[in-house]
Amino acid sequence: MSPLPIISVKNLVKSYGEFTAVKGISFEVFEGEIFGLLGPNGAGKSTTLEIIETLREKTSGEVMVNGFNIDDAQEAIKKMIGVQLQTAGFYPNLNLTELMQLFIGLYQTDVDPISLLKKVNLEDKAKSKYKELSGGQKQRFSIATTLINQPKIIFLDEPTTGLDPQARRNLWDLIQEIRDNGTTVIITTHYMDEAEVLCDRVAIIDSGEIVVINTPNELIDELVASGFEKIKEVKKANLEDVFIHKTGKAWRED
Ligand code: ADP
Numbered sequence: 001m002s003p004l005p006i007i008s009v010k011n012l013v014k015s016y017g018e019f020t021a022v023k024g025i026s027f028e029v030f031e032g033e034i035f036g037l038l039g040p041n042g043a044g045k046s047t048t049l050e051i052i053e054t055l056r057e058k059t060s061g062e063v064m065v066n067g068f069n070i071d072d073a074q075e076a077i078k079k080m081i082g083v084q085l086q087t088a089g090f091y092p093n094l095n096l097t098e099l100m101q102l103f104i105g106l107y108q109t110d111v112d113p114i115s116l117l118k119k120v121n122l123e124d125k126a127k128s129k130y131k132e133l134s135g136g137q138k139q140r141f142s143i144a145t146t147l148i149n150q151p152k153i154i155f156l157d158e159p160t161t162g163l164d165p166q167a168r169r170n171l172w173d174l175i176q177e178i179r180d181n182g183t184t185v186i187i188t189t190h191y192m193d194e195a196e197v198l199c200d201r202v203a204i205i206d207s208g209e210i211v212v213i214n215t216p217n218e219l220i221d222e223l224v225a226s227g228f229e230k231i232k233e234v235k236k237a238n239l240e241d242v243f244i245h246k247t248g249k250a251w252r253e254d
């Protein structure tokens, strides 16, 4: 059975004046996968995501989201996606229940704020103010807000940047759980270990062009098959494994 594309991007171009940030990229995201968009700063990842999210105008190309064209079905698309907002957008003095109620009101739906907080393991913070949360808790809260409208697809733009290893791994579990419950996830990250563990498939984008798309495993196998060898002898563990082994996997003030 071949996987069904839930997002299809064809020859997408985005120019900012004279500068072309996205240079005719094409890719598909399959239903039910975690798809990673990887690339250095300025590669065009956020621009691409925001165009698919209908938050930014494209210059040319075609983008279909769950059968809808972004050119003429922006409202329909907005209803079935969840977008992680920059954390700065939250009122710092409201508690999590109040903030969640505010967002639920915006979506004009009727979900229980506490059940959403539970999904991201923040029910014990229901009465805490947003500004009192740690970095990882803030990220988990903002992921919870993407789930309000029971979206088919969620978009996470660098959700783990700046988090400690425990918080990062907890977010991986959360994101995999969301995928396992049937939501397609598109994520950007600078952490290759993260992409390797978390993503079903990745696209590497550089200067507005896609360099490769495949599963992490096949990309690594292809590189090895091409004769690539690591200079250093490969150890059975890395420093991060040592860190986790010594400090434990328990949830911290993340
Ligand atoms: P990434 O998310 O991969 O770091 P972006 O999509 O944010 O990259 O940006 C891609 C390129 O487009 C960068 O060179 C950036 O400076 C430029 N860019 C992004 N937004 C704008 C804008 N509103 N006006 C002009 N240039 C922009």
Ligand code: MG
Binding pocket: 045, 046, 047, 157
């Ligand atoms: Mg970006």
